[in-house]
Amino acid sequence: MRLGVLDIGSNTVHLLLVDAHPGARPVPFASHKRSLQLVAHLDAEGSITDHGQDELVGFVREAREFARRHDAEDFLAFCTSAIREAANGPAVLARVQDETGVDLQELSGDQEASVTFQAVRRWYGWGAGSILNLDIGGGSFEMAMGSDELPELALSVPLGAGRLTRNWLPEDPPSAKSVKELRRYIRSTLKDAAEQFAPLGRPDLVAGSSKTFRSLARIAGAEPSAAGPFVRRELRLEDLKLWTKRLAAMPARDRINLDGVSDMRASQVLAGALVAEAALELFDVPSMDICPWALREGLLLRRFDSKMFEAEHPLPGIGVGHEQLDSRIRSVSKGGG
Numbered sequence: 406m407r408l409g410v411l412d413i414g415s416n417t418v419h420l421l422l423v424d425a426h427p428g429a430r431p432v433p434f435a436s437h438k439r440s441l442q443l444v445a446h447l448d449a450e451g452s453i454t455d456h457g458q459d460e461l462v463g464f465v466r467e468a469r470e471f472a473r474r475h476d477a478e479d480f481l482a483f484c485t486s487a488i489r490e491a492a493n494g495p496a497v498l499a500r501v502q503d504e505t506g507v508d509l510q511e512l513s514g515d516q517e518a519s520v521t522f523q524a525v526r527r528w529y530g531w532g533a534g535s536i537l538n539l540d541i542g543g544g545s546f547e548m549a550m551g552s553d554e555l556p557e558l559a560l561s562v563p564l565g566a567g568r569l570t571r572n573w574l575p576e577d578p579p580s581a582k583s584v585k586e587l588r589r590y591i592r593s594t595l596k597d598a599a600e601q602f603a604p605l606g607r608p609d610l611v612a613g614s615s616k617t618f619r620s621l622a623r624i625a626g627a628e629p630s631a632a633g634p635f636v637r638r639e640l641r642l643e644d645l646k647l648w649t650k651r652l653a654a655m656p657a658r659d660r661i662n663l664d665g666v667s668d669m670r671a672s673q674v675l676a677g678a679l680v681a682e683a684a685l686e687l688f689d690v691p692s693m694d695i696c697p698w699a700l701r702e703g704l705l706l707r708r709f710d711s712k713m714f715e716a717e718h719p720l721p722g723i724g725v726g727h728e729q730l731d732s733r734i735r736s737v738s739k740g741g742g
Contacts, residue, residue, distance in 0.1 A: 406479065407434060408708060409472040410701050411465065413484035413509060415444050415543025415567050416616075416669060418461070420468040421701050422475055431705050437471045439464055440669045443487040444544065444567055452493040458500060465505045481704055483510045485517055486544030486565065514561020517700055518547035522556040524703035525612050525696045534609030537602070539684055540699060541617040541677050543567035546684075548598060550605050557605055560598050564591060566617050566670075566677035574676060578656045587676065591683045599687040611690045613640060614699040616670070617677035622695045623665025624648055624674075638695035642685045649678040 406426060412419045419438035423431035441464060446457025453461075465482070472480050488494045489511055498509050512520070518540070525538045538556075540547040544565035549556035573587040613622075618640060623629060625648055627638040652660060652675040660671040670677075685693065 406709070407475065407477050408479045408705060409468075409477040409481065410704050410708075411468050411480070411482040411507070411509075412701050413443075413461070413465075413482070413488060415485065415487040415565060416440065416442055416673075418464045418468075419701070420471055421705075422472065422477055423705055425705075425709055427709075431702065431709065435471075435475055437468055442543070442567065442669070443491075444571065447491065450492050451490075453488070453491045453497050458497055461497070462501055462504050465501055465507050465509075469505055469507055479708065480507075481510075481708055482507050483512050483704060485512055485542065485700075486514065486563075489513070490544065514545050514547060515559045517542075517545070518549040518559035518561055519556055520703035520707065521547060521614055521700045522549035522551065522559060522703070523554060524698040524700070524706060525614055526551075526554055527702075527706055528696050528698045529610060529612070529694075535606065537608035537611045537688065537690075538696070539611070539613050539618070539681075539693070540615045541566055541613075541680055542615060543673070546595075546680055548602070548684075550602055550608060558602060560601065562594055562598050564594055564680050566673040566680065569676035569680070570673045577672070578654060579675065581653075584653050584675075584679070588679055588683070591680055592687070595680075595683055595687055599684070602688070608690075611685075611688065611693040612696045613681070613693050614696040617674070618681065618693070618695055620665040620667075620670060620674055621645060621648070621678055621681055624663050627665075627695065629664065634697040639692055640681070640695060641692040642682070642690070645678060645682050645685065649675070649682050652678055 407422060407424050409420055409422045417438050418441045421436045422434045424434050425431040441460055443453060443457055446454045448454050488497055502508050521540050522538050525536060535552045537550040542565045545561050546564035547561045549559040551557040574583050622638050622640040625640060625644040628636045657671040660666050660674055661668055666674055
């Protein structure tokens with residue numbers, strides 16, 4: 406089966422197509438993405454501007470056609486904090502559906518944390534024991550912990566790297582005062598959340614599952630993505646503290662030259678490092694593993710699981726084949742191509 410998942414995030418919009426069959430891991434087939442920072446398209450009232458909406462609608466239409474051209478049999482589309490927190494979020498979702506036929510499903514922060522945790526659990530397996538997973542997005546920071554397939558506790562706080570950069574680090578490079586104030590804000594926001602995990606005990610494994618954590622690990626010397634997903638990558642608190650100080654002294658144009666830092670994320674990587682450092686300190690862990698699977702893979706796994714159940718327990722009206730893809734994404738002629 407070829408399945409597509411469309412992720413409308415705060416920093417990028419990304420379609421991933423994977424192939425899998427019952428009992429097999431999903432193998433990436435193709436992807437189509439664009440750097441579209443929706444939060445940069447907010448007006449004074451916190452609404453996504455017409456231009457931002459035009460860009461979003463255009464990409465969703467491209468993604469739908471990309472999935473069709475590559476024979477996707479099923480299609481998932483979801484959005485996170487960028488649209489969830491926009492003042493006109495519901496209107497934007499309605500416009501996307503009206504003009505592209507794609508129904509973007511809105512995930513809450515806690516749902517993000519839970520679904521991502523499930524992907525991390527599948528990657529490491531039951532032998533990993535209790536897992537604490539951390540994920541830094543553009544708008545929010547997710548935490549989840551548990552010993553089973555789904556977490557016992559999943560939380561989200563507004564500590565995304567893009568959000569913090571916009572609100573707390575206006576200078577480039579940032580002033581020492583701005584960095585100090587942001588550190589204080591991050592710790593005060595995270596402290597209460599971290600304390601809620603205390604009754605669950607110490608985790609056997611701490612993982613980081615976002616692009617931000619992958620970039621930080623690469624800066625600190627981890628293997629590049631070209632080495633493949635099965636190479637173990639680690640981020641140590643000792644190294645992170647050193648690089649956080651270095652990043653604070655660098656303008657964005659110099660951070661671009663660091664391994665693992667893209668043009669788009671150069672301005673945000675310091676805020677991400679500050680969140681990661683505070684989290685590792687508050688959870689009292691000296692290092693974390695970097696997981697190659699995250700939210701998109703979690704959603705794919707859930708859909709594959711449901712497909713397997715449907716195949717074994719068929720019920721009327723359940724199941725979508727290739728010939729039904731158009732109806733699933735409800736393509737319409739109005740603006741839909």
